[in-house]
Amino acid sequence: MQRKTTPGRVVVFIIILIGACTMILPFIWMISTSLKEPNLVYTIPPQWIPDPVKWENYREIWTASNLLTGIKNSTIISVLVVVFSTFTSSMAAFAFSKLRFPLKKFIFTMLLSTMMVPLVVLLVPQFVIYSKIKWIDTLLPMIVPASLCNINTIFFLRQYIVGLPKELLDAAKIDGCGYFGAYLRIYLPLCKPAIAANVIMLFMTTWNDYFGPMVFTHSESRQTVQVAIAMLNSHYVQQTNIPHMMAAALIAELPVIILFVAFQKHFTESFAMTGIKG
Amino acid sequence: MMKKHKISLKQREGIAGLLFVTPSILYFIVFFLLPIAVCVYASFTNWNILSEKKMFVGLRNYDRLFADPKFWKALQNTLYMLIPVPIYIVFALLFGYACHKNILGQKVFRAIYYLPYISSVVSLTLIWKWLFNSEYGLINDFLRGLGVADPPNWLGDPLWTKRMIVLMISWKMIGIISIYYIAALKAVPRSYYEAAQIDGASSLQQYFKITLPLITPTTFYLMIVGVIGSLQTFVEVQMFTPDGGRGFGVGTIVFYIWQKAFSSSQMGYASAAALVFGAFIFLLTIIQFAISRRWVYEGD
Numbered sequence: 173m174q175r176k177t178t179p180g181r182v183v184v185f186i187i188i189l190i191g192a193c194t195m196i197l198p199f200i201w202m203i204s205t206s207l208k209e210p211n212l213v214y215t216i217p218p219q220w221i222p223d224p225v226k227w228e229n230y231r232e233i234w235t236a237s238n239l240l241t242g243i244k245n246s247t248i249i250s251v252l253v254v255v256f257s258t259f260t261s262s263m264a265a266f267a268f269s270k271l272r273f274p275l276k277k278f279i280f281t282m283l284l285s286t287m288m289v290p291l292v293v294l295l296v297p298q299f300v301i302y303s304k305i306k307w308i309d310t311l312l313p314m315i316v317p318a319s320l321c322n323i324n325t326i327f328f329l330r331q332y333i334v335g336l337p338k339e340l341l342d343a344a345k346i347d348g349c350g351y352f353g354a355y356l357r358i359y360l361p362l363c364k365p366a367i368a369a370n371v372i373m374l375f376m377t378t379w380n381d382y383f384g385p386m387v388f389t390h391s392e393s394r395q396t397v398q399v400a401i402a403m404l405n406s407h408y409v410q411q412t413n414i415p416h417m418m419a420a421a422l423i424a425e426l427p428v429i430i431l432f433v434a435f436q437k438h439f440t441e442s443f444a445m446t447g448i449k450g
Numbered sequence: 451m452m453k454k455h456k457i458s459l460k461q462r463e464g465i466a467g468l469l470f471v472t473p474s475i476l477y478f479i480v481f482f483l484l485p486i487a488v489c490v491y492a493s494f495t496n497w498n499i500l501s502e503k504k505m506f507v508g509l510r511n512y513d514r515l516f517a518d519p520k521f522w523k524a525l526q527n528t529l530y531m532l533i534p535v536p537i538y539i540v541f542a543l544l545f546g547y548a549c550h551k552n553i554l555g556q557k558v559f560r561a562i563y564y565l566p567y568i569s570s571v572v573s574l575t576l577i578w579k580w581l582f583n584s585e586y587g588l589i590n591d592f593l594r595g596l597g598v599a600d601p602p603n604w605l606g607d608p609l610w611t612k613r614m615i616v617l618m619i620s621w622k623m624i625g626i627i628s629i630y631y632i633a634a635l636k637a638v639p640r641s642y643y644e645a646a647q648i649d650g651a652s653s654l655q656q657y658f659k660i661t662l663p664l665i666t667p668t669t670f671y672l673m674i675v676g677v678i679g680s681l682q683t684f685v686e687v688q689m690f691t692p693d694g695g696r697g698f699g700v701g702t703i704v705f706y707i708w709q710k711a712f713s714s715s716q717m718g719y720a721s722a723a724a725l726v727f728g729a730f731i732f733l734l735t736i737i738q739f740a741i742s743r744r745w746v747y748e749g750d
Contacts, residue, residue: 184548191541192562194621198577199565201588205580214586260473272460273467283474286482288735290682292704293728296711296720297488298481303499320477351466380570382685387712398572405576405689414580421573432568436561440629 206230206418213414226415233419238392242400242424249314249396250378254371256319262363264321265329266355270341283323295387302388313388314396318378325370332366333359368438376428397424489721497718504718511722521723523698524706530612531683531702534619535676539669541624546631547661563625574622575689579605582614605690608699615686615700627672634668635661666747674738681731684708703727 201220205213206229208222234240267273268280302308336359344354360367382398389395395403401424404417432439493511497504515521545563549556566574581588582604590601602610638661646656684704687694694701694709701709707727711720 181551181553184544185553188545188548188553188559191545191624192559195562195566195625198581201581202577216586216591218586218588218591263470264474267467267470271463271467271470273464273471276467279471279475279478282478286478288678288732289482289486290678290704290724290728290731292682292684292707293489293724294482294485296707296717296724297485297492299711300488300492300497300499300717301485317477317481320481321474326474351463351470355470376568380572382570382572387708398570401576402572402689405572405579417576418580421576425569425573428568428570429565432564433561436564440560440632 202418202422206415206422208415210413210415229415229419230423233416233423236413236416237404237420238395238400239397239420239423241393242395242397245311245394246379246397249311250375252315253318253378254374257322257325257374258367258371260320261322261325262329262360262367263355265326265333266359268326269330269333270338270359271351283321283326286323291383295383299387307388309389309391309394311389311394314378314381314384322374325374328370329363329366332363336362365438368435372431372435372439375431379428400424489725492718493722493725495718497716497721499715499717507718511719512726514719515723515726520698520701521703521706524701524703527612527698527700528681528683528702528704531615531619531680532677533616534623535673535680537616537620538623538627539672539676541620542627543631543669545624546628546635547657549628549632550635560625560628563628565625566622567626569622571685572689574618575686578614578618579690606696608691608695608697611690611695611700615683615690618686619680619683623676627676630668630672631665634665638664663747666745670738670742670746674735677734677738678731681734 204220204222207225207227208219208229209224209226212219212222268276298313299308302313307313340358340362341354344350344358349357380398381396382402385394385396385399386402389399401417401420404412404420494506494508495504496507496511545559549560553559582590584590584601584603584606587604589604593601604610604614642660642664643656646660651659681702682704683702687700687702687705688708691700694705703723704727707720707723710716710723
């Protein structure tokens, strides 16, 4: 498509450019602040380029906060949830789109209905249930339910698999592949682009989750990365080491940002392909 | 012989299908149905996590809830959080439309616009708290530079804190919402525009008469999901005002329930509040569906 320069386009371009500035500047400011001496953050006017540059902040933060434990726990949770949930949800998506089985519509509607119920309605009773089965202050509440099924993934992959030919299943059956074989060897590999997009989303939501870990864990050794950096949030600014706080927040952001930059193409393309319509 | 074989094939498919969705069913029963049942039951008791004793109190929790001015204040604050929905929808549509029309630098812009969305709310609130610090923050420094003598006390004044949260949610969501619009805009058939051009419709007319009506299903979907999400605003509130703000001027309903359940350990009371809140969201969604018939395009 050719580009024409019209006044309308120039105005829109300027609005978008201003928007982009508001989105990138906080992050640049965050990097700048994370490299400052603690007392230099209060200078007026604000200093954009730190002088002196204090790289040690990035070394000190590991002992000054619970970041390392947080990253360890969040990695365990995120990896397990991504692996298991991709597996269980794609299996369900395959069944909902290609197999005939009793109560199929009913089960699917039930699963969809879970999206309408606010998280807090489940959170309070879940806490009660988890305390009965001794799951409180373990990582299990963050891992087990999320590994069993993710309704967004099921819905998303179902849309995708519906578009794949059903003949593949018949061919697989003739070759004596069985349903699980057809899923594992034929449909799963074909879903790769959609799964890539989903892995990013799933990793992002699990890594960034704060509400669950905050409610279900309390000892330091069980903190996730978000809880660990939230601990640096003090009510009084003067008591906080602002450069440390910014450095920690930045480190916590890195895994998601790297993953996103690496897979951005997959991500947006999959959205367009499945043409999310609701 | 032949017939028997067919039936067993069909049964095999049925069994396979059920086995494939077993984890989902397990999730639904154990982590969804059971908690809801517990929530309903608990809402009629004076359950307190500290003492194991619990007594049936009938509707007393509900009476107390509706009589609590703090609950109504929380409801007001929660409704305030709906303001970002139309804001980000309008801006995301503008941005998505510009990307669709292949605006200069769209690849770079898109990457930048996703940045706030992929960041965790905790990190974002930490940056924002620092940016909006009334004395040393970049924002107030900028406002003073513009000649505002007395810039707002963003974190101390509940009304300004709420405005800041509205700004933050709108800002965060534009990028991701625009993806939905870019996909929807791609799906509008080109022939419609060609026909309109032959009839001499201006590009503005084409936008309002063809583009906007044809993407209403996407707008509707985004509104439903957006309203449900916005009403559940919690982390921003907890991070900016750990006590819900002066006079509970910032606390939302989810924050209120969280406080009751986990700070005061009143599980029964919190369950009642959570159920009322769930019913409220359900009602709002039904109303939206009812109104949708008037404005959502349903296809030919």
